[in-house]
Amino acid sequence: MSSNNIDPQHTIARHVLGTEAFACVRCGLTVSALAPDGRRRNHCPSCLYSRHVLDQVEGGASECGSRMSPISIAVLRTGDWMLIHRCVRCDELTSNPVCGDDNQLILMRMAVRPLAEPPFPLEAFGTL
Template structure:
């Protein structure tokens, strides 16, 4: 199976900000401002095979030994959960505060 990584700029459908291409390495798949994502991947990251295309909300953040910081996104429509790597310019400290305030 091909592992396709697309680095592209897009407009965030959640906060409306324009997101530039990823500054470094991987594909940009979520908004660095509100950290929302879009349900584009079906079976594995980067396949872009989903027909859902709904907004995915960041619900959790985790530190994986081999991958570093990961954001868990949950689709608002079909409830699918996908783990995504944190980008270097992500505003993820705000997300941690937000998650902490929910508990």
């Protein structure tokens, strides 16, 4: 992975100072690795794309490294939203919490996307 050739001392220093950043694999936006609420973020706040660096099935680092597109919104019992990503290369799924500065319009578009093309007529629900 790309982090192998970076000096670990340098990486730790940047992490402590809060200046660590990554470039989005899709839109190229330079994003700070810490969200405003202090958590580490793993997706671009502008286009919500992520990168496949963690293996969800067996744990540890993944060798895939390709981009992950946001496909859906999941709601936890607490009411928090999770963003579900799918790797475009190996089809693996991940879920991550939504950050406060994520693009709200893309989030809403994903949330209402199933209702745009329902597989059955929605008029039937009016009579229930």
